[in-house]
Amino acid sequence: MTPPRLLLVDDDPGVLTQLKWALSEYELSLATDRASALDAVRRWQPPVVTLDLGLPPDPANASEGLLALSEILRAAPSTKVIVVTGNDDREVAIRAVALGAYDFYEKPVDPDVLRLIIARAQRLAALESENQQLIAAQRNACTGLIAASASMLEVCRRIERLAPTSATVLLQGESGTGKEVLARAIHEQSPRHAQAFVAINCAAIPEQLLESELFGYERGAFTGAVRQTRGKLEYADGGTLFLDEMGDLPLSLQAKLLRFMQERVIERVGGREEIAVDTRVICATHKDLRTLMAERLFREDLYYRVSELSIAIPPLRARPGDAILIARALLSRFRELYGAQVRDFSPSALAAIEAHDWPGNVRELENRVKRAVIMADHLVIEAADLELELPVANGFRTLREVRDEAEAGAIQLALAASHGQIGKAADVLGVSRPTVYHLIKKYGLH
Ligand SMILES: Nc1ncnc2c1ncn2[C@@H]1O[C@H](COP(=O)(O)OP(=O)(O)OP(=O)(O)O)[C@@H](O)[C@H]1O
Ligand SMILES: [Mg+2]
Known part of the structure; x- marks a missing residue:
């Protein structure tokens, strides 16, 4: 981990030298006047600053320091500024705190x-920034998408990053993983x-x-083409076309x-005119395009074109915790929709x-919860209402079991990666x- 930054x-160079030695656990930056302090805050964004109020050209008074304080807080309002004052300067210290200093x-x-004092300020700054990130995550890009698992949050982060561009995106995931939800989120x-x-x-x-759905057609292009019709690509001009199941797109198209x-x-079917269209394309498929490519069912050039930005949506079984979270959200949605009595799921x-x-x-989860909400004649939904098997024991694994399994897996992987050399592993x-x-002995690995 990188050490926290501190300005x-x-x-007084003597004071700075002394502090430098005492504060070696931080990544330090030093400044000796208001201008250089402000510059460092802007460029380097330290979460915490210690600020001597007696700065040149007015080292005997606090005016320059208080000005620096206001400027720092204007440039970076969340900075924790600890002001350092001369002896018996309580009044100045209080003014500084009133201006927004964290402490004196x-x-x-x-x-x-x-x-x-610095450690406390650093902790507070870290908490605040974590809090900001959490709030940002809740307001995450994927509207309509419920997710808490690390793998899905990573997908959301990637979507957030690529959404503002006009790049073609390929969403790959099993059926029902949320490809359409994500495509809409990108749009x-x-x-x-x-x-x-x-x-x-x-x-x-x-x-x-x-072909005519995608590209449109001119009047008379084929029997029944009674008038010129725009295709979906043209329809989505300025917007987004979601090309679902693109693995099924015939070679000609x-x-x-x-x-x-x-x-x-x-070019519309039956037309000669080239029509410029500004449509972003998002493709989705549950098939493996590489396999299709090997079987010559999918063009290689198209594959490379669409897979520049490809996102693999993990299946629900690979998103720990998400199924329960989504099930609960669906339960309240369906309860309202059907005016049902059910309150919750049993443990x-x-x-x-x-x-x-x-x-x-x-x-599948949606279907099972919907059926259970409609059919259950009791307040608490049981596994049987969902037509699910009760797992062995209480179904939850103890933390110890989870850890042991993860540990054994990590060791096996490290051994494989280092060709069985214990030292390297x-x-x-x-x-x-x-x-x-x-x-190795404990888990019986070889
Ligand atoms: N993370 C999620 N949170 C809440 N609802 C979700 C989530 N993911 C998917 N859904 C819902 O599940 C259903 C299936 O999602 P979607 O249609 O996006 O999946 P898909 O990958 O396109 O599936 P298919 O391959 O069957 O077309 C939709 O009703 C969608 O609203
Ligand atoms: Mg779909």
Whole structure:
């Protein structure tokens, strides 16, 4: 971990040198006047600053220091500024606190006491910044998406980053993992959100129809084409086209889509005119495009074009804790929708939810909870209402079991990575060789 940053402002080089030695656990920056202090705050953003109020050109008074204080707080309001005042300068100290200083300290400096004050300020700054991050996470990019697992939060973070661009995105995930929810989240977070989000499912539409659905057609292009019609790509001009199940896109249309992606123009069926279209494309598939590519069912050039930014959505079984969280949210949603009585899940139902494999992912969870809410004639939903198996024992694994399993897994991985060399594995794992020997024996690994 990088040490926390700390800016020391004092016009006395002797004091700075003394503090430098006493505060070696921090990454320090030093400043001797108001201008350099402010510069350091702007560039370096230290969470905590100690500020001597007697600065040049007015070292005998606090005017320059108080000015520096206000400027620092204006530039970076969450900075914790500890002001250091001369002896018997209580009044100035109080003025400084009124201006927003975090705390004050009287000279001569006792490094031990100052260290305590600084450590407290650092802790507060860290807590505040963590808090900000949590708030930001709740307001996360993925509107409509419930997630607490690390793997899904990482997906949300990536989505947040790529949403504002116009880049093509490929969402890969099993059926029911939330591909469409995420595609919408990307659109909502993009500058295109006021324009159309148009979805088309390549697997649901026959090949001949799909072409005119995507690209539109001119009047007379085929029997029944009685008037010129825009396709979905054109419809989504300025907005986003969600191309669902793109693994099912026929080869002929893959070529046409690739052309659009490279040149950003389309031709309607039966038309000759090139029409410039500004549509962002988000593709989704539950199939493995690489396999399709190997079977020559998917064009390689298109694959590389769409997979520049690809996001693998983890299946529900690989998102610890999410199933219960989502189940609870769905329960209250369906309860309202159907005016049902049910209040909650029983502990064993929760255990069954966490233990189930969820081959149909969130969609399956949605169906099971909906059915249970409608059918249950009691207040608490049991595993049987969800038609789920009760897991063995109480269903929850003890922390010890979870840790042991994780530990054994990590050791196996490290041993495999270091070709069975205990010393190397110990290095990778950050423990001693005897510890590795001990654990190999404990878990019966070879
Ligand atoms: N994290 C989540 N939180 C809440 N609801 C979710 C979440 N993920 C998915 N859902 C809901 O689950 C259902 C399936 O999601 P979605 O349609 O986005 O999945 P999909 O991957 O496109 O599935 P399919 O392959 O079946 O089309 C939707 O009703 C969606 O609202
Ligand atoms: Mg879908």
